[in-house]
Amino acid sequence: SYVLTQPPSVSVAPGQTARITCGGNNIGSKSVHWYRQKPGQAPVLVVYDDSDRPSGIPERFSGSNSGNTATLTISRVEAGDEADYYCQVWDSGRDHPWVFGGGTKLTVL
Amino acid sequence: EVQLVESGGDLVQPGGSLRLSCAVSGFTFSTYWMHWVRQPPGKGLVWVSRINIDGGSTTYADSVKGRFTISRDNAKNTLYLQMNTLGAEDTAVYYCAREAAYTGIGDYWGQGTLVTVSS
Numbered sequence: 001s002y003v004l005t006q007p008p009s010v011s012v013a014p015g016q017t018a019r020i021t022c023g024g025n026n027i028g029s030k031s032v033h034w035y036r037q038k039p040g041q042a043p044v045l046v047v048y049d050d051s052d053r054p055s056g057i058p059e060r061f062s063g064s065n066s067g068n069t070a071t072l073t074i075s076r077v078e079a080g081d082e083a084d085y086y087c088q089v090w091d092s093g094r095d096h097p098w099v100f101g102g103g104t105k106l107t108v109l
Numbered sequence: 110e111v112q113l114v115e116s117g118g119d120l121v122q123p124g125g126s127l128r129l130s131c132a133v134s135g136f137t138f139s140t141y142w143m144h145w146v147r148q149p150p151g152k153g154l155v156w157v158s159r160i161n162i163d164g165g166s167t168t169y170a171d172s173v174k175g176r177f178t179i180s181r182d183n184a185k186n187t188l189y190l191q192m193n194t195l196g197a198e199d200t201a202v203y204y205c206a207r208e209a210a211y212t213g214i215g216d217y218w219g220q221g222t223l224v225t226v227s228s
Binding site: 054100 | 206
């Protein structure tokens with residue numbers, strides 16, 4: 001089955017830019033979605049189809065996807081951005097349609 | 110307002126059964142695919158199962174195939190997950206999530222319900 005690899009943790013100071021990667025074999029050929037999960041809460045979609053934002057998500061959240069790596073970029077990081085972030089793809093040709101990365105803990109220093 | 114509310118989580122003994130429900134409102138339930146995703150304590154998200162709009166097509170993760178059954182009642186705007194032969198490895202928070210068909214995007218999720226399998 002398809003595997004997505006994320007770094008376990010990323011740390012960044014307030015006001016700086018955080019970049020969270022998601023690696024997968026030829027992931028650039030797939031649409032990647034990103035979710036934010038704060039402790040004790042449900043996941044929330046923050047970026048879909050590589051780089052689109054749902055309504056209500058700040059422009060500080062952006063995404064890119066090429067080759068074997070997709071990236072979620074959070075600009076001007078705030079304390080409230082501290083959370084776990086998960087990438088996900090739709091493996092449409094298989095019986096396991098949703099594949100998640102292992103998650104990245106974003107720490108705001 | 111879109112809402113998904115899970116219920117049915119409980120403490121159950123190994124080998125036991127449980128049925129989870131996900132009651133939805135604020136959107137036309139019968140036009141969305143629905144998923145169950147679980148999260149073991151302190152771990153990441155794991156996809157469990159998906160059902161299409163009329164229940165005619167379902168798919169499962171290998172770890173639950175043959176033990177779990179996903180179903181839906183479009184008249185009651187409710188999604189279900191029947192879980193049988195539960196083991197400790199099934200302990201997790203279970204989330205329901207919706208997907209606009211063929212998009213692969215889980216745009217709304219419920220708050221989750223905790224299933225604990227222990228003697």
